[in-house]
Amino acid sequence: MTLLLQSGDIFTNGFFxxxxxxxxxxxxxxPQRRRSKQxxxxxxxxxxxxRVVxxxxxxxxxxxxxxxxxxLNVGNKTYLQITxxxxSKELTDAIYPPKAEA
Structure with missing residues (x-):
């Protein structure tokens, strides 16, 4: 009787x-994979x-x-080379929201 109860606990713990x-x-x-793909x-x-961030x-x-x-042009004839x-897509979308397509 005790053996059945203990095996049930093993299955319950495994399920959880x-x-x-x-x-x-x-x-x-x-969600991380989805953000990476985006x-x-x-x-x-x-x-x-x-325009980017x-x-x-x-x-x-x-x-x-x-x-x-x-x-990247960051000001009056000031350029930066970056990779x-x-x-960042998230920061760019936060500062410059994408235009809604009608």
Whole structure:
């Protein structure tokens, strides 16, 4: 009788461990993958004249795109060369919201 009760506890604990793992996957891993995919798509679509914000908070307008290097105009004839992955989609969308498509 005691053996059946203990084996039931093992199955119950195993179920809760699997449930916690499922919650972890759906609340952390899947959204992170989605953000990563959006960031990669955003980096691929960068073009001259686009206003962007870097991960460190520098605002500027893209002047030139060469492979993974972007020349950013940050003021009166002041240019910075940065890598594409230094531009943040989240910060850019927060400062310069995307225009709603009608």
């Amino acid at each position: 461990m699997i449930a916690m793992l499922a919650v972890l996957v759906f609340t952390m891993i899947i 960031q990669k798509t955003f980096m691929a679509s960068l073009a001259k004249g686009q 870097t991960a460190s908070g520098i605002l500027g307008i893209i002047d030139k795109v060469e492979d993974n290097i972007i020349t 594409k992955n230094a531009i």
